[in-house]
Amino acid sequence: MGNNWYEVNNIEEVISPALLVYPNRIEENIKLMIEISEGPECLRPHIKTHKIAEIIYLQLKYGITKFKCATLAEAELLAQCGVQDILIAMQPVGVNIERFFELVIKYPNSSISTIVDDEEIRDKINTIAFKMKLHIPLWLDINNGMNRTGITPNKEAALFYQKIQKSTNLVAKGLHVYDGHIHESDFNLRKEICDKDFELVLKLKNQIELLGIKIKTIVAGGTPTFPIHVKRNDVEVSPGTSLLWDQGYAYAYKDLKFHTAAVLVGNIVSKPDANLICLNLGHKSVAAEMKFPRLKILNFENYKSISHSEEHLVIECFESEKFAIGKVCYAIPTHICPTVIKYNKVLTVKEGKITGHWEIAARDHVTNTLHKN
Template sequence: MITNLDPYKIKSVSDIDSPALLVFPKVVEENIDIALKMISNSSKTFLRPHIKTVKCVEIAQMAIAKGIDRFKCSTISEAELLGIAKAKDVLLSYQLSNTKAKRFSRLRQKFPETQFSALVDNFESAHMLSELFKKDPLNVFIDLNVGMDRTGVKTEQAFELITQTDNLNGISIKGLHAYDGHVHASDFKIRKDQTNNILKDVANLKYKVEKYLNRKMIVVIGGSPSFPFYAKQEEVECSPGTFFLWDEGYGSSFSEMSFTPAALILTRVISIIDKTTLCFDLGTKATASDPPLPRVKILGLENGVVINQFEEHLIVNVPDTSLFHIGEPFLAIPVHVCPTVNLYEELVVIKNQVVFDYWPVKARNRKITV
């Protein structure tokens, strides 16, 4: 719950068309600081944030300026963005098709100072990558299915895959990757128990693999809901992403984390339908539509109830519409910020209560140059 609205004060929004996605860099910086403080003091535990939420160079560079030197991403475009930002180490946490692997090869050539790696969860993909990267071997992480049932090999089958792929000349197994998107219970104890079970399975596999390969394995693990638990472990790299901008969905579900929403949508009243119904210029093309209604929390409209949404319109029931006027501006916190950012070409940067800059959301495009 937001109790302090001071970070969101803006002197004038008259020149900002709506809907627009506003970003508050000071809040972003505070969120990065909080994430870093949550990490174990161990020199072997790291923050490897996922860039999928922000998709922009400037925020990646803010993280790099704080000493974060490794990142995770989901697309070639996001990987290229991190190359542009001069990230040192980038894991593309996605299973590569042959076509995408060729793009990935070109990306490595374009940004030789960035160490890129990718995921595999089967021998066929591993063999394909090995053939493609024979002249310049690619580091790979074995993608584990720890319960989400999306991609990844089951932990009990992963060792066999490693023994099959270890002799492939074009790839080198660097570590294990475990994403736990199914761990999102609001109950703190339930999440803690789930992550403990995952950690136990991954740790057992890691020990077995390290003994077999006779070298250390890196473990990249978790997302935002499980971050508080993995952050206190030894020898892991935690990969939350939403923390940069935070949102109403995670904020209301995971109150133990003190991150603050840093990206809000500017919206306006465009029609007063009747005595209790307002229409805003905030449709499904301006905010993520994957969560159920209300999809946004409109600040200053705590008594309002979102009753419908269309492509360009949001319908809200309020006690008395006579208290509102056409064109009245409001700020709305997205329930799901990651796909919301993907809907905007740029972020309107608010600093010292005025428009300071515009940051392109470069990686919303499927291709930047590669």
């Protein structure tokens, strides 16, 4: 083994492509999340990045008790891990409304809530809850600039929330605001935009409270903005990428000192021309939705990506003669979240040794135990 933190003994025996994770570095990232947040109380980490039970247990070990997720499969994984407060940050529609109720019934020891921004969905959930003699906690999803989901924070939104409060079988939990449109690298500029956009949310909060309804909690932000939101009162924050980190965030957010805790392993499979090297890290192995570079190769220098297809990544490297076919490469993906779901398990590494594997348990949208059509 070399002197680099990511290198593994007997790496030649690992079937590639593979995704490695480093539990000690994940723990350091959890500690940093808690340090930035001045305690675990306001943390509600998102699990969409990793979808792994062992990483949930690590966070529970450090006193984090509330979590956020994007799918019903992720929610079930959290419930199976004993999490008592679970927020599904995706409005249920179609058959997923039925599946949501199945989950609520199956895991009575977990409080499972979700978000809404549509009156018909809100009323349908209330009707089903009434028939089943359940009380369902709901958050009002707010659009404060991302224009992806949520309702505009105005008078109509205040009245919408009032209807949640007055519904027979709904519990109004608070507001949910995701500001993923804010990605300025400069912290001061990021904070300025974040604070400005959040003013709309605070104005809505005041409008709702003038109706005699107390807003106890706002769930806000993702990894880039959670250090800003933690300074506010009655706000929970939801970092997610911070647990594994990736090259995109490492490049964009120098103020966030999280450790890379997930590394791809590939091999040189061909050298089709002078200065060209082909790796087996195609679209099926690493997220490919962004422009080049889609990964950073840790043990190569002076290269650039040329083409990327399903099975292959071709790079131009002016030191290609140094690298034999079969050579192992270690790489950090630019975007870790959609890279993880390309694998059904990750290999764990401690002190340069493969120590086992963790299943990506919530990789699919449908679990074996939830209703399937």
